[in-house]
Amino acid sequence: MTLAPTSVNQPVPPDGPNGAARKPVAPRPSGRPPRIYGLDALRAVAVLAVMAFHFFPTVLPGGFIGVDVFFVLSGFLITTLLVRERVRTTRVSLRAFWVRRVRRLVPALVLVVVTCTAFAGVLGGDVLVGIRSQVAGALTFSSNWVYIAEGATYSNDLSPQVYQNFWSLAVEEQFYLLWPLALVAVYATKRSRTVGLVATGAIGVASAVLMAVTYQVGEDPSRVYYGTDTHLFGLMAGAFFALWFAPREPGDDARPTWWRVHRPTVGWERSAVVLVGLLSGSGLVVLALFLRTGSPFTYRGGLVLASVATVGVVATVVRGQRVARLVERGPLRWVGQRSYGLYLWHWPLVVLVAQVLDGALPGHASQPVVAVTATVLTLVAAWASYRFVEKPVLDHGLRAVGAEVVRRARDRIDAAWIERHGGWRTHGRRARLAASTLVVVLVVGAVGAAFVREPAQSALEAQILRGQVVADATTQHEAPTPDATEPGDEADPGSADEGDAAPEPSNGPTPTPTAPAPAPAPVPAPGPPPGDQVTVIGDSVTLISAAALTAALPGVYIDAAVSRQMKTTPEVVVGLRDAGVLRPYVVVSLATNSTVTDRVMDEAITAIGADHHVVLVTGYGDRPWIGPTNDxxxxxxxxxxNVVVADWQSALTAAPEGIGKDGVHPQGPGQDLYASTLVAALTEAAGRASTG
Incomplete structure (x- = not known):
């Protein structure tokens, strides 16, 4: 958008354009603080890491640390701006600060929300699940607490969340709201710099400790990851470095080179800067390659290390501005300047593209066509957002841009009216006005349709609920007692019918047989135990396959629940035994939702008892804990x-067409394959019982 010169630079006539008095708009200050080179390049690397994590998670599984890089950068830059203002003017204008934040964040965010919600309204289906609460969270910068309340995580793919990446924007905006107030309070004290450093360090350490102690192995990590209180340490690390690097007293800014990092003049200083940069950069690369969202180390030190390493990189950048100026060129600078738009657009677009192309849900795996399409659309959308929305607002302000939009709309309406009533033969202006009006109406209608069409649950959730109904129906059958006869037990010879009893022996000689005795009949291969001898303890994978299980094992007893974990097995077993439904064959299918240890496995098997035959089902999926759990x-x-393994992982690896879009739950033939895998393992267990 190119603003008309008269709307910003020329004075408004006293009577206004229509003869009415108008209040003049105060010009915005033209002075800008000196730029710190290299930070755009760091932003570019961070946003590309996050995009790689979301588009190709197996390539860069720790790319999510890009968010923590952004946190450190935000804490450093925001604190730097506030301290600069205080040093230059001896005060901090909270209103001016918040106005600048609104200009930077809100217009682009509103554009993304309106556009993507409209497209979601047209597509319908799973992308509309929870859309109203998502939009409300995005527009109020409270997305992180919305997702915490709903229990949504990147690992929970029962329904795709269009604006799930907005959680980090919410954390930053809450920081922008509260941190200036805290900094003003700090500057009201004596020895304010020391107080600020102590307070910043204490808050950062407390946040890191809170994340570590709140995180529980095997539990949903959304609370500790999304929480502002538990994920504040990166912002505080950046703020701490900004305060440490700040001038000591007001007036130090008089030198024109203030806040620019001087090139080290001593040899050991240059060596130290290079060493810190190499170690910090290498640390970030290692974390990006090997850190996992499901690893306890991530929440108990991993993210803190990423924040500390980012501080080291920032320190190297600001201490080596000559090199940073050379690095920050070309594509890196282009991406860095548009990093905010890239971050805003990339996740909503990959979710929508996956819906259009019927691809796998993003976050764990993406087909190349989905990832490439989403990447191209993200680059185009971020370019357009920066060119026509973000930069005009930053350069001229919201009111000026709004006035320009109103002026253009008014000019278009006036031109169309003149064309209509002026006898002109051309219809171009009226057509453009009609097209613009139609676009606005369609967008508003699509957004409204999104809110009206919001489904209560996704298709996957609906399937699991139907499986829950089937599983609940199996619990209504009368259960046999735990000591029921097992397959393979031989019948009591004395229980033969009287009509088949052998005749009494006679006193005469035994006749010699004239024909050889018939050969014994071959022993049939053992089959699976009857369903009424089997209890299945499972999770949502079991629930979604409940119909196939009941068809393969009529009379089976299914006790399953969404997100159930292996460590709950002893408790579940006690309840089943007390109810008299712990049958001789027990299938445990709980490898999907958490990492287990040998102690957890032994406790589960011991709780079932050595007098039962146990089938343990391996898990399938790209979650980082599933492999160790299978081991x-x-x-x-x-x-x-007494334990047999049902290798669901190997079975589905050989037939990947049976897996659903989320990469975990079987669909169609996969559900039959799940049932047949359990039946094969039960057959093996029955064979052991008959020979043992």
């Missing part, structure tokens, strides 16, 4: 002779 399951089978 523990196989190891438990070697320690306990």
């Amino acid at each position: 523990q399951i196989r190891a438990a089978a070697t320690r306990h002779p």
Whole structure:
């Protein structure tokens, strides 16, 4: 958008354009603080890491630390701006600060929300689940607390969240709201710099400790990851470095080189700067390659290390401005300047593209066509947002841009009216006005349709609920007692019918048979136990396959719940035993939702009892804990002779067409494959019972 010169630079006539008096708009200050080179390049690397994590998570599994890089940068830059203002003017204008933040953040965010909500309204389906609460959270910068309340995580793919990446914007905006107030209070004290450093460090350490102690292995990490209180340490690390680097007293800004980092003149200083930069940059690369969202280390030190390493990189950048100026050129600078738009657009677009192309849900795996399409659209959208929305607002202010939009709309309406009533033969201006009006009406209508069409649950959730109904129906059957006869037990020879009893022996000689005795009949191969001898303890994978299980094992007892974990097995077993429904064959299918240890496995098997035959089902999916859990399951089978493994992982790996879009729950033929995998393992367990 190019603003008309008269709207900003020329004075408004006293009577206004229509003869009415107008209040003049105060010009915005033209002076800008000196630029710190290299930070745009760092922004570019951070946003590209986040995009890679979301588009190709197996390539860069720790790319989510890009968010923590942004946190450190935000804390450093915001504190730097506030301290600069205080040093220059001896005060901090909170109103001016918040106005600048609104100009920077709100216009682009509103554009993304309106555009993507309209497209979601047209598409319908799963992308509309929870859309109203998501939009409300995005527009009020409270998305992180909305997702905490709903229990949404990047690992929870029962319904895609269009604006899930906005959680970090919410954390930053809450920081922007509260931190200036805290800094003003700090500057009201004596020895304010020391007080500020102590307070900033204490808050950062407290946040990191709170994340570490609040995180529970195997539990949903959304509370500790999304929480402002538990994820504040990166912002505080950046603020701490800004305060440490700030001038000591007001008036130090008189030198024109203030706040620019001088090039080190001593050899050891240059070496120290290079060493810090290499170690910090290498640390970020290692964390991006090996950190995992499901690893306890992530929440108990990993993210803190990422923040500390980012501070080291920032320190290197500001201490080496000559090199930073050379690095910050070309594509890196272009991406860095548009990093905010790239971050805003990339996740909503990949969710919508996956819906259009019927691809896998993003966050864990993306087909190349989905990732490439979303990348191209993200670059185009971020360019357009920066060119036509973000930069005009930053350069001229919201009121000036708003006045320009109103002026253009009024000019277009006036031109169309003149064309209509002036006898002109051309219809171009009226057509453009009609097209613009139609676009506005369609967008508003699509947004309204999104809110009206919002489904209560996703298609996957609906399938799981239907499976829950089937599983609940199996619990209504009368259960046999735990000591029911197991398959393979031989019948009592004395229980033969009287009509088939052998005749009494006679006193005469025994006749010699004239024909050879018939050969014994072959022993049939053992089959699976009847369903009324089987209890299945499972999670949502079991629920969604409940119909296939009941068809393969009529009479089976299914006790399953969404997100159930292996560590709950002893408690579940006690309830089943007390109810008299812990049958001789027990299937445990709980490898999907958490990491387990050998102790957890042994406690589960011991709770079931050595007098039962146990089938442990491996898990399938790209969650980082599933592989170690499967290893523990196989190891438990070697320690306990009554345990058999149902290798669901191998079965589905050989037939990947049976997996759903979320990469975890089976669909269609995959549900039959799940049932047949359990039946095969039960057959093996029955064979052991018949020979043992």
